[in-house]
Amino acid sequence: MAQFALRRSHIIAAASLTALLASCAHSPQPPAPSQPPVTSPSPETGPISYESSGHADIDAWRKDFSARALAAGHDRAVVKSVLTGISPLELWLGSTFQPAQTGIEDQAEFAKPIWDYLRVPMSNSRISTGQARLAENPALFDALEAAYNVDREAIVAIWGMETSFGAIKGNYDGPNVLANMAVEGRRKGLAESELLSLMKILEKGDAQRDDLKAGWAGAMGHTQFMPSTYIAFAQDFDGDGLKDIWNSEADALASAANYLSSSGYALHQPWGIEVLAPTGFDYSLADGNERRMESWMQAGLVPAAGGAFNTNGANYAELWLPAGAEGPKYLLFNNFKVFKTYNNADSYAFAVGLSGDAMGGRMGPVAAWPTHLHPLTVSEIKTLQAALNAKGFDAGVVDGIPGRKTKGALQAFQKSQGLVADGYPTREALAMVTGSGSVGVAVSPGTN
Template sequence: MRLAALGVLVGIAGIAAAQTAPPPADPAAFARCLSGIRADAAKQGVPADAFQRLTSDLQPDMSVLPLLDAQPEFTTPLWDYLAGLVDDERVADGRAMLVQHRDLLSRVAAQYGVDAETVVAVWGVESDFGRISGKRPLRVSLATLACNGRRQAFFRSEFVALLKLLHDGDLRDPDTTGSWAGAFGHTQFMPSTYARIAVDFDGDGRRDLVASIPDALASTANYLKRAGWQTGRPWGHEVTLPAGFDLAQAGRGNRRPVSEWTARGIVRRDGGPLPAGDTRSAVIAPTGARGPVFLVFRNYDAIYSYNAAESYALAIASLADRLRGGGGFAAPWPTDDPGLSRAQRRELQTLLLARGHDIGEVDGMVGTATRRAIQAEQRRLGLTPQDGRAGLRILTALRGAR
């Protein structure tokens, strides 16, 4: 669906980018690039006058370019990623959303066949239930990425799709904001996905994923349905591998009947039954045999297609399970320094402030200032590595420090 989930939810996006200076802007080259996009836009139904109106005020924002290589799904340990996204706060908020929007979610499930917990899990991971949807002007970010850096063809098509949404009236505010990569709204659709998948579920005559919760949640369910979601079936199960299992057999691309995995000695970690023997499935071991291992089915693939990263799919799956009353993954992650929830990150920041570090407000967002403060405390306490990472080890050390 797009490059990355909205990293601000995790509190880590932009850290690597902040340490990488963006290239200088070239206004003349940017203007030539936009002129070259005009013909593509016309072919997609954006006339010349509309193109001029929607692009004449644009100036490139080169700060988005380093973010192409700082996506948290691919640069963050899985235990850190999940600790920030699937914590007790988000579970409690998600359960409140299930109650508040019960009737709406029931109608969505009846029409699209996707359960309420999965839809709400996507909503929670993508925008913290609409609280955080990105502050970067979409036209600026997408125009910049369309004309600079890698994947220009991809961003060029997304920029044109955005202009068409504005011209057609699906979007009315040309200053609509979203993530650095162009995803926006309650469940963070890219413009081209919005054009293909969004639905008008509240019946007001317009598909509005920014202000309409019914449209956003129904569109998310529609996306999953079209990605192959199978009603009433699980995304997968945490499993236990037999001794000596060859991890070369793991991976989403190596799909086999459940009966074959069962014959090899794979069992559910909780002791429950696996699905029927001919169900196609794959083993994934995202942190190796020492961490949680999963047997995943077609619904996991549908989630994965929303944002093609194993960490993202597991965040959605885990949050949905917890919204159903589950307790999260049973096997520990292969680390002696687990990640922190948002509440723990706020506690860590409070302790850093008390020790005189100027890190700004206590918000649970681990940015550059917080990382530098952690690094200073790691040095003072003699901890290794001195990498500025917000983990349980530094939190525990500061709790006990005098």
């Protein structure tokens, strides 16, 4: 009985405790202490502040351009990253700056005789290195040809011409170069447009800010793309999510191939064929106009290498005399014009074509260069242009560039004087035009 009473008291105690706990569970609890609300920092607005470059013109330009970039809708952080750290470059804004340092006189395409210009692109070192690069990765070049329908020799020749196969890509900060160009003023519109393109590249995530290394004029990477060209044609050929023309050879070469393909390159068609002309040939036909291959054959032109013409379907060509009637002569096809979309100088496109052929085992030219002639300097070209214009032969703008219009005007003058109308601007030709001499060629040279 006593044991039963003890057990009963334990049961009653347990029940009371349970009821007490249940009562506590339903009792109102004191509120938890309130936490302060979490607030995010307000986004920056208004003009971006930059540390001074120490150059008043740069600072003023940057303040204005930064505001215009923001107003155009560019990402604030990107604008700031592109324009932070801008500083004057001696090349563009230094105390010893001379316009000629970045002018026609300093561009080898215009300042050197063609045979001197070709010494580097046709050197044993350039050709053997190009051949080695082709042999190192045939699978890559197979894939590039299949994807873009551009001959591998053309791709590697462009690579060699632009950066010597990546050895000389330029180590300037791209935004800084373009900013200096804008402040210097002669190409302000171009420079500012390219800076906006750089911002788009970063906004799309195609490259990182630190990647944007460039040459002295803002061209970037293995194959020297301007930012706007990058946006239009750059490729991610290695599939890593970046269009890395600075560090990925696959991306850079695919980008160049895409550019050439988009410009109209035709796979396996020639860029040019060296020809021989018969005695008495009318060199005024080298007038920049394309004619059917049948017409050139009827005029007596034959391949300098012998045999028949093989153009793989290219039916139209123009006759070009890179060193006048006494030097090598070429029929030029559409692929030559495609090379000129990369650099509009005839000598550049010629070097691409010749060096690409040599890397593929086809050396040229066959004919010798007439190194006894005296091609004109840039300043002498300007004198020639002015003199031709004064005599009524339209040479166009007096700019020192011996382009097709200048050569056409000289041809017209030569023809009016009964001379060989090859349009090649030599000191002898200049003397004839200005009346300071009587040197001339009255009869056409024989076949060569």
